[in-house]
Amino acid sequence: METTTNNIHTTFHSIGSSTDWIVMIIYFIVIMLFGSYFGKYNRSTKDFFFGGRRFKWWLIAFSIVATGVGSHSFVKYSAKGFEYGFASTMTYINDWFFIPFFLFGWLPIIVYTRIRSIPEYFEKRFSPSARFLATILLMFYMVGYIGIGFLTLGKALKPMLPENFMLLGTQFDITLMGIIIFIAIVTGIYITFGGQTAVIFTDLLQGAVLLFAGFLLFFLGVSYLGGFETFWNLLPVSWKLPLADMTKPPDFNFIGIFWQDGVAGSIGFLFMNMGLIMRFMATKSVDEGRKAATFNILFMLPLSAVVVGNAGWIGKALSISNPELVPASTSPDQIFVVVANIVAIPGVFGFIMAALTAALMSTVDTLINATAAIYINDIHRPIVTFLEKGKEEGKGKDKKELAAARWSSVFITAFGVVSVLAFKNFPTVYEAHGFFHSTLTPPLVIAIFLGIFWKKFTPSAVISTFVGGVALMILGLYDPNLITPFAHGIEMNTNHPYSYIRALYNLFVCGAVAVLVTYSTTIQQNIVAKIRSKSNHKQIAYGLTTVSVILFLLISFNVGAFYLQFIAILVITIIVAVITTYFVEYDPIAQTEGLTVWSLAKAKLDFKGSKINDEEGEIIKVAWKLKDGEEDIANFSKNDMAKMKANVGDLVYLCDTRKILGGLKSVHTVYGEPHNEDGMVVLNNEHILNGVFIKGKMLTAEKEM
Amino acid sequence: MPEISHTWLPFLYLYGVGGVFFLIGMIIIRKSNAIDLKKKRHRYWYRVLILGYFYFLAFHAIFTLIALYW
Numbered sequence: 001m002e003t004t005t006n007n008i009h010t011t012f013h014s015i016g017s018s019t020d021w022i023v024m025i026i027y028f029i030v031i032m033l034f035g036s037y038f039g040k041y042n043r044s045t046k047d048f049f050f051g052g053r054r055f056k057w058w059l060i061a062f063s064i065v066a067t068g069v070g071s072h073s074f075v076k077y078s079a080k081g082f083e084y085g086f087a088s089t090m091t092y093i094n095d096w097f098f099i100p101f102f103l104f105g106w107l108p109i110i111v112y113t114r115i116r117s118i119p120e121y122f123e124k125r126f127s128p129s130a131r132f133l134a135t136i137l138l139m140f141y142m143v144g145y146i147g148i149g150f151l152t153l154g155k156a157l158k159p160m161l162p163e164n165f166m167l168l169g170t171q172f173d174i175t176l177m178g179i180i181i182f183i184a185i186v187t188g189i190y191i192t193f194g195g196q197t198a199v200i201f202t203d204l205l206q207g208a209v210l211l212f213a214g215f216l217l218f219f220l221g222v223s224y225l226g227g228f229e230t231f232w233n234l235l236p237v238s239w240k241l242p243l244a245d246m247t248k249p250p251d252f253n254f255i256g257i258f259w260q261d262g263v264a265g266s267i268g269f270l271f272m273n274m275g276l277i278m279r280f281m282a283t284k285s286v287d288e289g290r291k292a293a294t295f296n297i298l299f300m301l302p303l304s305a306v307v308v309g310n311a312g313w314i315g316k317a318l319s320i321s322n323p324e325l326v327p328a329s330t331s332p333d334q335i336f337v338v339v340a341n342i343v344a345i346p347g348v349f350g351f352i353m354a355a356l357t358a359a360l361m362s363t364v365d366t367l368i369n370a371t372a373a374i375y376i377n378d379i380h381r382p383i384v385t386f387l388e389k390g391k392e393e394g395k396g397k398d399k400k401e402l403a404a405a406r407w408s409s410v411f412i413t414a415f416g417v418v419s420v421l422a423f424k425n426f427p428t429v430y431e432a433h434g435f436f437h438s439t440l441t442p443p444l445v446i447a448i449f450l451g452i453f454w455k456k457f458t459p460s461a462v463i464s465t466f467v468g469g470v471a472l473m474i475l476g477l478y479d480p481n482l483i484t485p486f487a488h489g490i491e492m493n494t495n496h497p498y499s500y501i502r503a504l505y506n507l508f509v510c511g512a513v514a515v516l517v518t519y520s521t522t523i524q525q526n527i528v529a530k531i532r533s534k535s536n537h538k539q540i541a542y543g544l545t546t547v548s549v550i551l552f553l554l555i556s557f558n559v560g561a562f563y564l565q566f567i568a569i570l571v572i573t574i575i576v577a578v579i580t581t582y583f584v585e586y587d588p589i590a591q592t593e594g595l596t597v598w599s600l601a602k603a604k605l606d607f608k609g610s611k612i613n614d615e616e617g618e619i620i621k622v623a624w625k626l627k628d629g630e631e632d633i634a635n636f637s638k639n640d641m642a643k644m645k646a647n648v649g650d651l652v653y654l655c656d657t658r659k660i661l662g663g664l665k666s667v668h669t670v671y672g673e674p675h676n677e678d679g680m681v682v683l684n685n686e687h688i689l690n691g692v693f694i695k696g697k698m699l700t701a702e703k704e705m
Numbered sequence: 706m707p708e709i710s711h712t713w714l715p716f717l718y719l720y721g722v723g724g725v726f727f728l729i730g731m732i733i734i735r736k737s738n739a740i741d742l743k744k745k746r747h748r749y750w751y752r753v754l755i756l757g758y759f760y761f762l763a764f765h766a767i768f769t770l771i772a773l774y775w
Contacts, residue, residue, distance in 0.1 A: 232775075255715075
């Protein structure tokens with residue numbers, strides 16, 4: 001093990017032994033083979049991205065662990081655990097406040113409206129232009145998230161590698177970006193060929209391994225220190241508190257982190273993170289999605305908080321009991337690797353590092369898969385539809401889309417690597433992630449949230465939020481003094497001003513634009529009526545659009561004095577509101593029915609396509625046999641349908657009876673006309689292929705609605 | 706002993722301001738009938754939501770007390 005020390009931190013190199021590297025390589029091969037096996041369950045882009053809406057709650061709940069733990073990584077929480085103690089757990093235990101909105105608002109809407117991406121919701125709810133802007137913002141968000149994942153992976157592996165290596169007589173330095181590029185290539189492989197089902201199953205395995213490895217590290221660390229009592233007594237009281245100080249210090253304070261993570265981050269994670277949303281969409285029903293989300297937040301996140309932060313706590317105790325072994329100046333982002341290496345024997349250290357890096361790769365994979373879904377749904381498909389005007393339909397088109405999805409995964413991985421450049425200069429991954437959340441989530445958070453819960457919210461308001469709100473956010477980036485009134489007394493760090501509390505300012509300005517523009521709808525309509533009464537109304541509208549684009553660019557490049565920029569933003573917001581009202585045809589009834597929380601019954605009705613049957617029936621076991629034809633209906637006996645309280649046209653879920661499979665072998669279909677053979681369901685070949693049913697294996701049948 | 710700005714003030718802020726968001730959510734899902742308390746399953750979820758809020762509140766309160774006095 002080697003160390004280098006600069007003025008601030010001690011950094012480590014060449015940690016670990018060859019045994020550790022062998023264990024890591026074996027672990028990676030096993031995980032990749034495991035993931036590749038499930039690639040066979042992708043028969044379409046629907047399967048590739050969404051896993052075919054088939055899984056049980058427990059499978060999704062455990063597979064989310066690796067996604068959540070990976071993204072809110074070992075590296076960043078161990079760093080804050082080392083610097084500030086148990087308060088590193090804060091961000092894992094502040095998501096409940098928005099769970100009613102998610103479980104009974106957004107989750108049923110995304111399932112029942114069958115939307116495949118968040119921007120698609122914006123088109124249905126508002127307009128194609130709102131979808132276009134949402135796609136741009138969301139792609140920035142997702143690619144930035146991938147970048148944060150790569151940065152964390154790079155920082156996790158760097159301490160294990162030497163500072164340089166020799167190849168053909170030439171010395172090569174091992175840089176952070178070099179490591180990240182290598183990781184990106186490896187990461188791209190199984191996501192490109194696996195798809196969502198592969199990701200779900202590798203995450204399931206990795207979630208379990210991750211929890212085990214995290215607790216193993218805690219156990220080894222506490223034992224190394226001489227028992228829990230010694231560990232507990234070594235830590236100062238302020239390190240044991242579960243929440244940080246209200247306003248001190250600027251790089252870790254409660255108020256800033258509450259608004260950045262507890263509000264913007266929680267809404268962003270639950271409502272905007274396509275990776276997570278796609279997991280819930282892969283559950284077999286809305287109720288099953290609710291169970292997965294609830295179980296994850298109530299039980300898995302608190303456990304994960306201990307798993308990801310404990311290396312920092314152990315490191316702190318070690319830095320007090322043995323400062324020569326772990327100097328207090330140890331680089332916080334390296335503390336996880338340093339502690340794991342000290343407390344674990346060779347091989348076990350390799351296993352812990354493999355679990356960490358593999359889980360981080362899972363997170364990045366999930367995000368790449370999700371971003372590719374946005375690309376296919378919101379960029380590729382609209383362009384192809386426009387160019388080909390429906391020339392090719394069916395399986396041929398789906399095959400081409402699957403290929404496009406795989407290629408887009410490769411390009412998104414590359415963009416993710418490039419985005420690391422924006423974050424790598426922050427002192428820790430935690431601050432980089434905090435700044436990222438505070439800056440990129442607020443406009444989309446406000447737009448999605450008000451879109452779902454406020455019927456009056458209009459297309460002109462959402463687009464003004466995306467343009468005027470973002471312009472005000474840019475103003476706050478250039479002049480952080482604007483954020484001071486929102487800072488609750490948090491001191492401004494001039495190098496990275498208000499990394500967290502800027503979330504409150506950004507949410508406020510976006511929310512204010514959204515509300516003010518919505519309440520001035522009548523004024524906008526009157527102005528538009530006056531414009532339309534002119535003979536040159538089209539030229540006026542295009543002229544106003546040009547003016548708003550020019551003003552937005554001037555603000556983006558910080559041209560002009562502050563007060564002029566502020567006035568320009570007001571002008572932009574007014575112009576955008578008016579021209580959106582002019583250009584967008586909006587039906588406030590048709591475009592809110594089934595798309596807001598106020599009309600979920602309609603969404604459910606549209607999902608089924610006929611009257612909802614909510615009668616509770618039995619879940620029965622049946623054998624299956626094959627029939628000819630392609631019609632998507634399954635035929636049960638009269639008696640079996642009576643047991644399930646099902647009628648012809650109701651929806652049914654058929655699943656292999658082996659519970660351990662978690663719904664992997666299952667299919668959704670519709671009840672057809674009954675027959676008289678009890679205990680038998682008649683299916684077509686497509687059902688058998690989609691459900692991957694095995695001859696002779698019984699199925700359970702459950703009426704959905 | 707740490708200052709109150711590091712002990713109970715963040716706790717009160719978290720469950721006060723967070724509690725306002727939670728309450729607004731509960732009111733909206735009830736008023737919109739997204740959660741229909743006539744349905745047995747929805748009554749179960751309603752109880753889970755309320756218990757969840759107090760579960761986390763108790764969690765932070767207990768751990769603050771342990772940090773201060775144990």
